[in-house]
Amino acid sequence: MGKPTRWSTDTGPDHSQWYVDRFRQLAAEGADLGGEARLLDAMVAPGSRILDAGCGTGRVGAALAARGHTVLGVDADPVLVDAARADHPGPRWLVADLATLDLPASGITEPFDAAVVAGNVMAFVAPGTERDVLTRMAAHLRPDGIVVVGFGTDRGYALTVFDADIDASGLRREHRFATWDLRPWHAGADFAVTVLRRPAK
Template identity: 30%
Template sequence: MTDPSLLQDIRTSYDTVAASYAELVRGGDAWELPVLGIFANLVPPGARVLDVGCGPGRVTAILRSLGLDASGVDLSPGMIEIARRDHPHVPFEVGTMTALDCPDGDLGGLVAWWSIVHLPREVLPQVLAEFHRVLAPGGRLLIGFHVGDTQRHKDSGYGGHAMSVDVYRWLPDRLTALATAAGFTVEAQLVTDPAGEVPGGRLLFHKSGGGDGTTCATLGA
């Protein structure tokens, strides 16, 4: 069971910073489109895709532009308001990744693009199990995250607005082990700016069943 105060702190923090956050992330990075393109090519044709922790909806809109039937969900009503304003052709809903409003096996793909970074280490296994529940056999899971083995408290950000969230970094091998325990198989990984202050990680998994991948590769190689 997830502590309700954890979700409330995240919701309140991102409602507060929603407008400034949306402006700061508007451009993305050089690796974003290639990685999302690989993911899009692997999702079963015609399958539904959910962008979990979609924020202002920029990545969800990219997934739609790549031909996917993508929608977004976010804990913050403020973020969803901006997503609906900026991308009126894309479906968005308020919700939590700890209890997704999806039937079992409903999705062909799920993206968590830097949206697990505020989840405590003891909560992430529950969330990965929820991701596994809603994905169909052969479905793909793409996770973006901060690489490392630390956590810190963030009391302001995105223009100096007040926040109250913890930020967790993950070692790729540790995150892969948790996803494997939840029933996923890793297909590819990418770490960018490995010597930088905050390296970026991307991991691609599939759920066992039709269309399984067979090897682990390095994204972007």
């Protein structure tokens, strides 16, 4: 692992288990937890290879797998990955740092058609590694593959900085929305969903 993530430094020792319990409770109550997966599913071909980057408890990746995609989930928090493995068998779940992600070194050499970075992941990576995270996403995509990133605009990662990091990562910004259900982007929106693409050439 690289630098400690904000997830580990800015939360209490019981936060990860609280997060696991919270999403298990929401699922038990029948809450709609599949919005991000519905968007990705609509954007990729059937049976795509999708990287769930910062997978947490696996809710997005599991929903994509249920739609027929091949999913690999990666998260730096072993408590969350253990919960994903317990609750959502089928996809592969790995503990790894997104800022230094090197899946070929783990024997996973086939590139991905898409990556999803949901759940405010970009606001929880280690400070100063946001550009590295985007660069590693680009490195694991096939040419013309997409990355969809969502996070709150009040989380300390300014969109101007994000956009500069996108440009430096080799990805290109195509669309921005205010929600995962594609409500129009507007200045002052408290959430941003951005669609990025690795250029084909």
